[in-house]
Amino acid sequence: MAQGLAGVVSVGRLAVIVNTADDFELWGLHISPDLDTVMYTLAGVANPVTGWGVAGDSHATLEALNRYGEDIWFSLGDKDLATHILRTQALGRGESLDQVTNRLAGALGISTTLLPMTNDPVATRIHSGDEILDFQEYFVARRQQDVVDAVSFVGIVEGRPAPGVKDALADATVIVVCPSNPIVSIGPILALPGVCNAIQASDAVKIGVSPIIGGKALKGPADRMLTSLGHEASALGVARIYRDLIDLLVIDEIDRELVEPIRNLGLEVHVSQTVMGDRQDRERFARDLLTAAQRLRSHA
Amino acid sequence: MAQGLAGVVSVGRLAVIVNTADDFELWGLHISPDLDTVMYTLAGVANPVTGWGVAGDSHATLEALNRYGEDIWFSLGDKDLATHILRTQALGRGESLDQVTNRLAGALGISTTLLPMTNDPVATRIHSGDEILDFQEYFVARRQQDVVDAVSFVGIVEGRPAPGVKDALADATVIVVCPSNPIVSIGPILALPGVCNAIQASDAVKIGVSPIIGGKALKGPADRMLTSLGHEASALGVARIYRDLIDLLVIDEIDRELVEPIRNLGLEVHVSQTVMGDRQDRERFARDLLTAAQRLRSHA
Numbered sequence: 001m002a003q004g005l006a007g008v009v010s011v012g013r014l015a016v017i018v019n020t021a022d023d024f025e026l027w028g029l030h031i032s033p034d035l036d037t038v039m040y041t042l043a044g045v046a047n048p049v050t051g052w053g054v055a056g057d058s059h060a061t062l063e064a065l066n067r068y069g070e071d072i073w074f075s076l077g078d079k080d081l082a083t084h085i086l087r088t089q090a091l092g093r094g095e096s097l098d099q100v101t102n103r104l105a106g107a108l109g110i111s112t113t114l115l116p117m118t119n120d121p122v123a124t125r126i127h128s129g130d131e132i133l134d135f136q137e138y139f140v141a142r143r144q145q146d147v148v149d150a151v152s153f154v155g156i157v158e159g160r161p162a163p164g165v166k167d168a169l170a171d172a173t174v175i176v177v178c179p180s181n182p183i184v185s186i187g188p189i190l191a192l193p194g195v196c197n198a199i200q201a202s203d204a205v206k207i208g209v210s211p212i213i214g215g216k217a218l219k220g221p222a223d224r225m226l227t228s229l230g231h232e233a234s235a236l237g238v239a240r241i242y243r244d245l246i247d248l249l250v251i252d253e254i255d256r257e258l259v260e261p262i263r264n265l266g267l268e269v270h271v272s273q274t275v276m277g278d279r280q281d282r283e284r285f286a287r288d289l290l291t292a293a294q295r296l297r298s299h300a
Numbered sequence: 301m302a303q304g305l306a307g308v309v310s311v312g313r314l315a316v317i318v319n320t321a322d323d324f325e326l327w328g329l330h331i332s333p334d335l336d337t338v339m340y341t342l343a344g345v346a347n348p349v350t351g352w353g354v355a356g357d358s359h360a361t362l363e364a365l366n367r368y369g370e371d372i373w374f375s376l377g378d379k380d381l382a383t384h385i386l387r388t389q390a391l392g393r394g395e396s397l398d399q400v401t402n403r404l405a406g407a408l409g410i411s412t413t414l415l416p417m418t419n420d421p422v423a424t425r426i427h428s429g430d431e432i433l434d435f436q437e438y439f440v441a442r443r444q445q446d447v448v449d450a451v452s453f454v455g456i457v458e459g460r461p462a463p464g465v466k467d468a469l470a471d472a473t474v475i476v477v478c479p480s481n482p483i484v485s486i487g488p489i490l491a492l493p494g495v496c497n498a499i500q501a502s503d504a505v506k507i508g509v510s511p512i513i514g515g516k517a518l519k520g521p522a523d524r525m526l527t528s529l530g531h532e533a534s535a536l537g538v539a540r541i542y543r544d545l546i547d548l549l550v551i552d553e554i555d556r557e558l559v560e561p562i563r564n565l566g567l568e569v570h571v572s573q574t575v576m577g578d579r580q581d582r583e584r585f586a587r588d589l590l591t592a593a594q595r596l597r598s599h600a
Contacts, residue, residue, distance in 0.1 A: 028389030058360050064382030068407045078378045082364030089328030107368045 001178040001209065003041050004282030006112045008290065015113035015168035016042075019180075020097065021124040021153050021188035024136050026074055027065065029084040030091055033136075034185065035101055035116055036083055043108035045079075051219065054079040073141045098162040115168060117189045120159040124184055125152045135184065144221040148228045151183055156191050166194060172204040174293045179211035179274065181222040182241050183229060190245070199245055205293040208246040209274060210235035214254045218275065236261050243267060248296055250274060250289055268296060301478040301509065303341050304582030306412045308590065315413035315468035316342075319480075320397065321424040321453050321488035324436050326374055327365065329384040330391055333436075334485065335401055335416055336383055343408035345379075351519065354379040373441045398462040415468060417489045420459040424484055425452045435484065444521040448528050451483055456491050466494060472504040474593045479511035479574065481522040482541050483529060490545070499545055505593040508546040509574060510535035514554045518575065536561050543567055548596055550574060550589055568596060 002016045019034045033052065040046035040054055047053040057077025066072045076084065083104060090100035096119040105114045124135035128146035138146055169175060180186055190196055199206060215234050217223040223233040231237045235251040239262040242249065248268040251258060252275065259269045270292040276282045302316045319334045333352065340346035340354055347353040357377025366372045376384065383404060390400035396419040405414045424435035428446035438446055469475060480486055490496055499506060515534050517523040523533040531537045535551040539562040542549065548568040551558060552575065559569045570592040576582045 027385050028392050029385065054364075058358060058378065060358050060378030061361065061381045061385070064354075064379040065386070068382060068386055068404060070386070078358065078360030079364040081361045081381065082368060085327050085329070085361070086365070086368055086370070092328050104368060 001176070001276070001282065001286070002038055002112070003279060004276060004284075004286030005176065005290075006042055007279065007283040008286045011111050012113075015115055015164070015172075017115045017117055017165055017168065017189060019185050019188050020116045020118060021122045021156075021184070022135050022139070023121075024123070024134065026076070026084075027070070028088065029076075029081075030088045031074075031076075031084055032087065032097070032101075032116065035114065036080070039083075039101070039105050039108065039110065039114060042105070042110045042112055042114070045108070053077050074136060096162070098164065113164065113168065115164050116162050117165060117192055117195070118159040119162050120155060122153055122155040122159045122188060122192070124188060125154055127152065139221075144224075148183075148221070148225045151187065151225075151229070153188050153191055156188065157193065159192050161192055161194050161198070166198045169195070169198040169202050169204070172202055173297075174290060175199055175202060175204040175206045176289065177206070177208040177242060177246060179209040179218075181211060181217070181220055181225065182231075182238055183222070183225050196245065205248070205297050206246040207248045207250060207270075207289060207293055208238065208242045209250045209289070210238045210252065210255070212238055213252040213274060234258065239265055239267055248292060250292065301476070301576070301582065301586070302338055302412070303579060304576060304584075304586030305476065305590075306342055307579065307583040308586045311411050312413075315415055315464070315472075317415045317417055317465055317468065317489060319485050319488050320416045320418060321422045321456075321484070322435050322439075323421075324423070324434065326376070326384075327370070328388065329376075329381075330388045331374075331376075331384055332387065332397070332401075332416070335397075335414065336380070339383075339401070339405050339408065339410065339414060342405070342410045342412055342414070345408070353377050374436060396462070398464065413464065413468065415464050416462050417465060417492055417495070418459040419462050420455060422453055422455040422459045422488060422492070424488060425454055427452065439521075444524075448483075448521070448525045451487070451525075451529070453488050453491055456488065457493065459492050461492055461494050461498070466498045469495070469498040469502050469504070472502055473597075474590060475499055475502060475504040475506045476589065477506070477508040477542060477546060479509040479518075481511065481517070481520055481525065482531075482538055483522070483525050496545065505548070505597050506546040507548045507550060507570075507589060507593055508538065508542040509550045509589070510538045510552065510555070512538055513552040513574060534558065539565055539567055548592065550592065 005014055018038050022034055023032045037052045045054050047055045054077050057079045061078055062072050062076055087100050097116045101114055126133040126138040127150035211222055212235055226233045226237055235255045236258045239249050243265050250270045250272055262269045272288050276285050305314055318338050322334055323332045337352045345354050347355045354377050357379045361378055362372050362376055387400050397416045401414055426433040426438040427450035511522055512535055526533045535555045536558045539549050543565045550570045550572055562569045572588050576585050
């Protein structure tokens with residue numbers, strides 16, 4: 001979605017606010033999985049097969065770590081490592097996460113403003129039965145097999161939006177809640193004190209895109225997570241979650257029968273082909289979405 | 301030399317004390333070039349062409365660092381990086397250099413005791429004209445082209461031998477000053493308070509091996525460095541530096557004419573083929589050296 005928008009929005013007019021509650025430390029390195037995925041995608045170097053990591057990356061360091069007896073439950077490519085090394089070094093000498101993110105993204109030729117939601121440490125925890133799991137433990141090591149009974153964001157109350165986040169929301173003409181996991185990817189951003197207020201106070205047209213299509217998440221555990229947390233795993237369930245935040249929900253053609261129920265919540269609905277393929281297709285969808293926003297604005 | 305000795309000395313009876321004054325930080329990682337070279341060599345994974353780094357290593361991370369605009373003046377291989385990452389992580393959480401060295405060497409299957417000379421920070425500086433260079437700046441970035449007018453070891457006075465260093469010297473039956481640069485590789489070890497005393501107090505037979513053969517260093521700037529610092533770039537010059545420390549100097553056949561002048565300093569001399577080739581040849585030389593030590597001990 002971010003890549004599609006970057007292709008159709010004027011240079012300097014797109015900011016992407018990214019979840020950092022998945023960040024964690026591994027072998028002393030600060031890993032920001034969501035920032036990296038967005039950064040690599042915008043730089044055109046993302047691995048198209050996995051959706052994360054760098055295309056064509058090798059794993060010589062990881063194999064050497066394994067030889068040292070390390071558990072290599074989390075895959076780090078060799079090229080990818082350069083990002084973690086430089087980020088860790090920068091944070092260690094007092095640079096903030098938004099500063100180093102800006103610097104690394106700039107070096108990769110990205111003109112889109114890439115903003116971590118916060119410079120403060122926030123950590124998602126997955127509560128499953130009696131267990132409390134670190135997010136990556138749940139997501140990667142245990143392959144999202146645990147039933148999610150509750151989710152918490154440690155540090156969220158003390159977290160402050162990173163410099164630029166509130167301004168980006170205030171200055172926006174369109175705010176898009178991208179089709180990502182509403183609980184653990186979008187959830188932390190919205191839970192950060194000040195973010196919801198900034199969205200509500202903004203004059204922007206506010207659009208959500210349902211990550212649930214035909215009752216399923218395209219990838220990841222969002223559908224099961226919604227269900228186990230008492231939501232409905234459908235575009236309607238997503239609409240209920242975002243209803244106080246957005247003006248318009250974009251849903252897939254396959255979910256056309258949900259238009260009326262969603263409208264009954266007081267939301268506008270735009271039906272589109274929301275499954276994005278290659279870069280061109282992502283831009284096709286971004287254009288369609290911005291057209292819907294434009295239409296809504298002119299009606300308002 | 302260390303590999304040769306490791307092949308012929310009983311398991312548990314060889315300790316190698318390694319210079320750490322070349323250690324430095326790069327991209328936030330703690331690099332210990334001499335420890336790594338000895339460790340990789342003893343593990344049988346050293347790059348035989350360069351003499352440092354891991355055989356067959358790739359450089360994907362380094363290339364990615366370069367893409368981020370970093371100056372890649374110091375080559376770090378991908379496999380090599382695993383060592384630096386784990387060492388840095390360990391030091392960061394309070395492990396000492398000797399502890400992490402022991403752990404990494406053990407994981408690589410090394411039974412020889414590998415000892416950093418100290419856990420304390422010591423840094424070699426090269427004084428050239430009005431300039432004071434960090435050691436790696438002189439050695440790697442500027443390719444040893446600067447005339448060395450003086451050498452200093454910052455932190456040496458406060459440095460304490462790492463746990464095990466003094467005991468290894470006290471318990472040894474033979475102490476070998478390996479054929480390495482007497483100024484910047486052996487020099488810091490001997491300059492560390494307590495080390496010379498421990499060698500002198502030890503009952504071991506003390507042997508030096510001249511790194512200067514026919515007036516030249518096999519590799520590196522030792523010959524030019526000796527000359528510019530007022531020493532003689534010859535086995536005799538080496539003998540003069542080590543005369544108060546060792547009983548016997550091993551010199552190469554090519555330097556046979558220096559036997560008498562060295563004996564006149566009060567040192568025993570053993571003439572051998574000191575240029576070591578493959579592992580077998582290294583063991584051949586180690587055996588020859590230990591035989592000479594045995595002979596000296598039985599004469600004493």
